[in-house]
Amino acid sequence: MSSAAADCIFCRIVAGEIPATVVRRSPDAVAFRDLDPRAPTHVLVIPSAHVGAVRDATGPEGEALLGRLLQFAAEVATELGLDAGGYRLVTNTGPDAGQSVAHLHLHLLGGRRMSWPPG
Ligand code: 5GP
Numbered sequence: 001m002s003s004a005a006a007d008c009i010f011c012r013i014v015a016g017e018i019p020a021t022v023v024r025r026s027p028d029a030v031a032f033r034d035l036d037p038r039a040p041t042h043v044l045v046i047p048s049a050h051v052g053a054v055r056d057a058t059g060p061e062g063e064a065l066l067g068r069l070l071q072f073a074a075e076v077a078t079e080l081g082l083d084a085g086g087y088r089l090v091t092n093t094g095p096d097a098g099q100s101v102a103h104l105h106l107h108l109l110g111g112r113r114m115s116w117p118p119g
């Protein structure tokens with residue numbers, strides 16, 4: 001993990017260099033609206049420090065980060081009124097999953113009924 005990666009879109013959003021609609025911040029995470037929403041609520045929840053994907057959050061530090069990130073995502077879901085209807089948290093890793101931004105992010109999706117399994 002490092003504080004920022006050159007040419008990483010999400011590090012630039014954290015730094016305020018690219019505008020984003022921020023929903024909530026924590027000391028080490030940011031939640032902001034996805035540019036291309038796939039559900040009535042579609043928010044990306046990311047660590048402020050650069051981590052490539054969930055598999056890169058290793059060791060005790062990574063374990064704590066992932067725990068805090070999930071808790072933070074659940075707080076965001078509550079804040080956005082998703083608890084009653086429910087929501088989905090997804091993290092894509094690598095090409096088969098369709099990861100297009102190499103900075104760990106949880107997709108928080110809600111506001112409509114979803115199918116399973118994902119396509
Ligand atoms: P992935 O495909 O890696 O799982 O998800 C990346 C997500 O980031 C996509 O849903 C895409 O719409 C979103 N995204 C890409 N660039 C930007 C951006 O500059 N701003 C925001 N808010 N979302 C972005």
Ligand code: ZN
Binds near residue numbers: 004005008010050102
């Ligand atoms: Zn980054």
